[in-house]
Amino acid sequence: MTIKIGLFGLGTVGSGLLTLLAEQNNKIKASTGLDFTVKTALVSTLTKDRPGLDPAIQLTTDPNDILNDPEIDLVVEVAGGTGSAKGWIKSALSSKKPVITANKDLIATAGQELIELANKAQVPLLYEAAVAGGIPIITTLQNYYRTDTIRSLAGIVNGTTNYMLTQMAQNGLSYEKALKQAQELGFAEADPTNDVAGYDAAYKAIILARLVFGLESTLDELAITGIQEITDDDIAAVKVLGGQLKLLFTINQVGEDSIALSVSPQVILPDSPLSQVHNENNAIVVNSDNLGQTMYYGPGAGARPTAQAVLADILLAATATKESHQVFSSENMRLAEPNVQAYCWILNSKTHESIESAVHELDDELNGYIVRQGSHENSNNGSQLVLYTKEITTANHDRLLKELTQKRTLNKEFVIYPC
Amino acid sequence: MTIKIGLFGLGTVGSGLLTLLAEQNNKIKASTGLDFTVKTALVSTLTKDRPGLDPAIQLTTDPNDILNDPEIDLVVEVAGGTGSAKGWIKSALSSKKPVITANKDLIATAGQELIELANKAQVPLLYEAAVAGGIPIITTLQNYYRTDTIRSLAGIVNGTTNYMLTQMAQNGLSYEKALKQAQELGFAEADPTNDVAGYDAAYKAIILARLVFGLESTLDELAITGIQEITDDDIAAVKVLGGQLKLLFTINQVGEDSIALSVSPQVILPDSPLSQVHNENNAIVVNSDNLGQTMYYGPGAGARPTAQAVLADILLAATATKESHQVFSSENMRLAEPNVQAYCWILNSKTHESIESAVHELDDELNGYIVRQGSHENSNNGSQLVLYTKEITTANHDRLLKELTQKRTLNKEFVIYPC
Structure with missing residues (x-):
């Protein structure tokens, strides 16, 4: 059985998808009986030179050549952006075509609306490639x-x-x-x-x-x-x-x-x-x-892992139920708000002496809150004191910080990271 | 829709599965419309005290009470062993009941036969729990x-x-x-x-x-x-x-x-x-x-992760196609055979002097093969020399080893690990 794909976008990920399809299609055909082929691809310009592109793929600048084509079984959107892409996906879902997208911005901002539309139409909307494409999360x-x-x-x-x-x-x-x-x-x-x-x-x-x-x-x-x-x-x-x-x-x-x-x-x-x-x-x-x-x-970057996520979703959409x-x-x-959090405090000091005195000044206030500490010479011949706190509430952290930053030696030389 | 489960084995994993089902069943019902319930469980003895066990679950020592019950939709095998379990699974698959098993030994030794039977019967045979239950590998x-x-x-x-x-x-x-x-x-x-x-x-x-x-x-x-x-x-x-x-x-x-x-x-x-x-x-x-x-x-151990793998498979079997x-x-x-491999060589010596001389003796033979090295005092006041090789063929490794072990200082004091 041949599954015809309409592809929105032929940039890095779109081209990567064509490469992977060429490499994997025989194996997929052997194990599933499905033959995936890209029928039409939407591009921004027809005049660009695309060496190695399969001439059987129809290029178009009109989205309706994909959306209104009853032969196209499945739509892949890798054009990106939250403008036109949203309309294409809504239109495809409305005509009961499964949609696979790598569009993180769109799924983040309009995902709920699109998911509801997909569920109503009972067609899959899959977006594995939108979050850490190299990980099937x-x-x-x-x-x-x-x-x-x-x-x-x-x-x-x-x-x-x-x-x-x-x-x-x-x-x-x-x-x-x-x-x-x-x-x-x-x-x-x-x-x-x-x-x-x-x-x-x-x-x-x-x-x-x-x-x-x-x-x-x-x-x-x-x-x-x-x-x-x-x-x-x-x-x-x-x-x-x-x-x-x-x-x-x-x-x-x-x-x-x-x-x-x-x-x-x-x-x-x-x-x-x-x-x-x-x-x-x-x-x-x-x-x-x-x-x-x-x-x-x-892997967290690269055309190949992202295209792999898209391709895995294509196969899932073609073999899965309406899930x-x-x-x-x-x-x-x-x-x-987070309730409790551990922090790493970095105290910078211009000389070794002042960092030592800071430690002593800190002793009372921090008693019981610090679980590990170390010191270190920084790049300006000064010192750094590194303190790791227990998990404490934001309110407690603010209170401790306020007390500490009132001390002269720590003024403006305080860096904080959660950990 | 109620899915009735026949459970072979009510040990750690079987009991863990009942706990998880009790905790998760409402959520599963809400999201899938499926209501999973264990109808019958095969145990080795009926007289054992089982505090907290749902009295609605029928206990039996006769596998046919599960295998011949047309009401049972799905079979879970967590009894283990390669003896009786194989017969139960074959019988269940033959009567078109999906099977979920945690039985690593059985799938390793008889998996191919069981998979072929499942494919022929077009029912799922799932075994996520057999390999690293805490990881959906x-x-x-x-x-x-x-x-x-x-x-x-x-x-x-x-x-x-x-x-x-x-x-x-x-x-x-x-x-x-x-x-x-x-x-x-x-x-x-x-x-x-x-x-x-x-x-x-x-x-x-x-x-x-x-x-x-x-x-x-x-x-x-x-x-x-x-x-x-x-x-x-x-x-x-x-x-x-x-x-x-x-x-x-x-x-x-x-x-x-x-x-x-x-x-x-x-x-x-x-x-x-x-x-x-x-x-x-x-x-x-x-x-x-x-x-x-x-x-x-x-996690690589524990009843709860293993039971989770079984439960995830149960849901997969009930919602999936015949895949x-x-x-x-x-x-x-x-x-x-592996073709190339890097090795870590640990050379033990009774005194610091002999390890030093060993290093010198080694220099010629190992030239170009060693990428990192370090030394270390061992628990008997002797020394250890640690060498990491490049990736080399087994033949090359054997040749180098032979040359080295002919030297007096290294005799019987050589430990090798791949790395």
Whole structure:
């Protein structure tokens, strides 16, 4: 049986999909009896030279050539953006065509509307490629965890920033140099804001929080910190006790109907399963009642892993029943503050003497709150004191901080990371 | 719609399944409309006291009360063993009842026969719980990787030995003490041979190699080394360069139609994603064309994770189509030797002087083969020299070893691990 695909977008991922289809089609045919072929592809311009493109694929600039073609069984959207793409997907779902999309921004911002439409039409809307394409996290959450109860998720889902932070920590690169290298390798775009400011990771977290907890949230509701303010000294300081800075998303159930969701640089300690997630790799940790801690690790960037996620979804859509979005909790959740959190405090001092006196001044206030500490010479011949707190409430943390920053020696020389 | 289950075995996993069903049934009912209930359970004795057991569950010692009951929709086998269980499963499949089993030994030794029977009967035979129950590796391989080409798998799939090796390395426990502790925690059985000799890990590797490469293999065809010979000094020595000893299975495609499969203690270096897999946890690394390296991590022991794998399979069987075993390559593979391998050599010497001279004697032969080295004082006031080789062929390794062991200073004081 031949399955004809209408493809919106023939950029990096779209072209990658054609490569993978050519490589895998015989095997897929042998094991499933299905023969996948791209009939029509929407492109922005017909005049561009596309060496190696199968001439049997019809190129068009008119979306209706896909949407109104009754021969097309299935629609793949890898054009991106939240404008036209939304209309194409709605139109395809309305005409009962299954849709596979890699469009993270669209699923994050309009996913609920599209999922409802898909469920109403009883056709699959699959988006594995939208979150950590190299990791089958969406399918695994939908299938394996529907008999379990998830309490929290956390992880590294932005390959660009993880690459930069790894290069800064392991090879001593400056922020600028690390960014330039990421751009040269194709991990970062010319305008890197989406990645370095944490928006890309936040979109992925929004998608996961909806899938697992039924939480609807928007970018401006969330606490998002990027990696732009991280200094070389911060990176050196957290190394003192074996830690690393990583841009992490965290989604925690903090009450019967409350979810805390954040994106920020956090300290990963050496005994964390996330401590070996380097460079452009991604990983997601899931905590659940039946399994405890599980982790899924894979590549976080690249056309091939993303195209693989799209292709796996294509096969799933063609072989699966009408199964679509799965919300785990029986009622939808609301957004909440985290309840308790451990922190890594970095105290910078110009001389070794003042850091020593700071330690002494701190002793009384911090008694009982600090679980590990170390000190370290920073790049300006000054000292850094690194303190790890217990898990404390935000209120308690604010109170301690207020007391501490009133002391002269600590003024303006205080860096804080959750950990 | 009510789905009635016939349960073979009411031990740890069977009881765990009843607990999970009680906890999750409302949620499953809400999201799928399916109401799962255990109608009949086969037990070895009816007189045993079973506090808390739902009185609605019929207990029996006659398997025909399950197999011949037309009301039973689905059979779960968690009794274990390769004797009676095989007959029950064959009988259930023949009467078109889907079967879910946690029986690793049976699937490893008779899986192909049972899978063929299931495919012929067009009913699912699912066995997620048989390999690393806390990790959805079977389902993920069957679904996500059928559009990819896997080249190798490796990992830690025996929680008992990983717990023991972690305790020996991190807390300085002796082998005997670590084993005793594992037994007290319920990770190891009274007779720990299956775990410590590597047979349990080998059975799991056999199952994975069949699933991914269509390789049929038996325990006596494989190179299996357990952890019984590992000494405290070995563990201390590999620590010199940050390494750890773990019991690993490896499955490598080494030619068009050849697969190398082994189980042995190997050195895991600090930059490996497996380096943070401690205590009873498991992890499986997959290398494939589209994704590169991916890893799946989760708990490797315990009734709850195993019962979760069984329950997830139950839901899959009840909602899925007749989909069953998926072989990835178009033709079945044969067993092969590994082609190249890196090694960690530990040279023990009674005095510091002799180890130094050994290094000098080694220089000529090893020139170009050694990539890292370090030395270390062992527990008997002697010295250990630790060398890591490049990836070399078995033949080359044998030749080098032969030359080296002819030297007086190295005689009988040589420990080798793949890494």
